[in-house]
Amino acid sequence: MKLTIYKKMIMGFSAIITIMIISSAYVLFELNTVANGAKIILSSNVRIQELARQLQAIIQDENGYAGKYLISNDETYFSLFIETSKQVDQNLNLLLKKQSSHEEQSLIYRMQKAHDTLVAHIQNKKPETNANQKQIRQKNIAILLDSLDILISKNHSSIEKKMIRIESITARSVKVALLLIAGTLFAAITAALIITRTITRPIGDLIKGTEQIARGKFEKILVSSHDEIALLADAVNDMSAKINDVNELKTQMMQQISHELKTPLQAMQSAHDVLKVSKSVKDSQIKMLDVFDRGIDKIANFSKQYLDLAKIESGVMQYNMELSDLPKIVEPIVDDAKLIAASKNIDLELNFDAVPRVMADSEKISIIISNLISNAIKYTPKNGKIVVSIVPCDLGVQVKVQDSGIGINQDEIPNIFERFYQASNIKKIACTGSGVGLAIVKAYTEGHGGKIYVESRPDQGSLFKVEFPIMNNKPLKAPAEPLSLSEND
Structure with missing residues (x-):
């Protein structure tokens, strides 16, 4: 599969975004769990506490009305007793509906049974003439109040446990969120490094290759990618091959020019030497021949130097080390x-x-x-x-x-x-x-x-x-262009 730089970047960023979405979704799920737990505590357990405490007050009132009625046999107190007993029944039913624990439901059933016994005892409309009847009423009242205390205590314990659980979930969510953030950051850095490396490595190979071309070494540049940089490397290789061909042609041309110059220069040098030793040449003419000699030497020297530069540029200069x-x-x-x-x-x-x-x-x-x-x-x-x-x-x-x-x-x-x-x-x-x-x-x-x-x-x-x-025994080729000058301060 051919991956372009654009596709590599899209894939990398898509992976990072996916990880971030997953981590964010997990954190939101945990936070929702915490919110639901808090909602349950506020809407259920706290309401149970309120009902239980209200019920304690109602039972106390109910017990007071029952005692006054049994002593005075006044129908007003009996009516108040019946009214409060209905409120007790309603609250007990509400408590029963809100309980999910079998143990607490059994406790409420016991309270309902004790309350029914109390109501039936009062409805007989018999004054408490002996201690036994009073003891029965007080026993049922005690069962109701003690059961409410137990229910309140259990509910309070349940609230504490749920709060501890919410704190635990919150702490765990924070840890997981931090881990996910760290993991996301690590994954993002890793993906960025991988993407950057896959881009910069072939660019580095390309830079080294072009530097070698600048030094007259026209070796093919190989890059470890199959994207736009590979296409650029192919273009540089084509350009390098053409430059190499041009340099070789230029070197051959300069060699030909140098050879063509050498022949007439040798002829001119020979003519100069003959004329200079000739007896027919005057002293004033010898000075002119010396000018010709110096000119021939300059042309020959310049021709050789320029030929050397052409060899250096084309990278064919050889060194006998x-x-x-x-x-x-x-x-x-x-x-x-x-x-x-x-x-x-x-x-x-x-x-x-x-x-x-x-x-x-x-x-x-x-x-x-x-x-x-x-x-x-x-x-x-x-x-x-x-x-x-x-x-x-x-x-x-x-x-x-x-x-x-x-x-x-x-x-x-x-x-x-x-x-x-x-x-x-x-x-x-x-x-x-x-x-x-x-x-x-x-x-x-x-x-x-x-x-x-x-x-x-x-x-x-x-x-x-x-x-x-010291001991640099590799036969090197001179660079095509002089490198930037360094100064030794």
């Missing part, structure tokens, strides 16, 4: 650069500590260091100073190139590794560059798994740091 000693690679480069630095009276020195060996492509390391030193010489005025240092670092080995040159504006530092970018203060020096040297430096450094940093202030010089990891 081997265990290397960086000081041995850097030292001859510095020695050669000293000749150029001497022409500007620039002091160039090399300092290095004992450092571990690194897995590196010696040729590309040489290009990195040469470009950094060449830039330092180019942007350092006469009588300046350049210091090259090789020291251990957390990553492995760090090479630092510190100059006393014109420096770089802070807002321009993030852009200096972009292709063809040149800082605005380049006008301070007489020469210009191709604008690809630092782009190649950054690409080659990151191709080794290393990092590059720069610190600079206008007219205060610049410090470039390149770090290389």
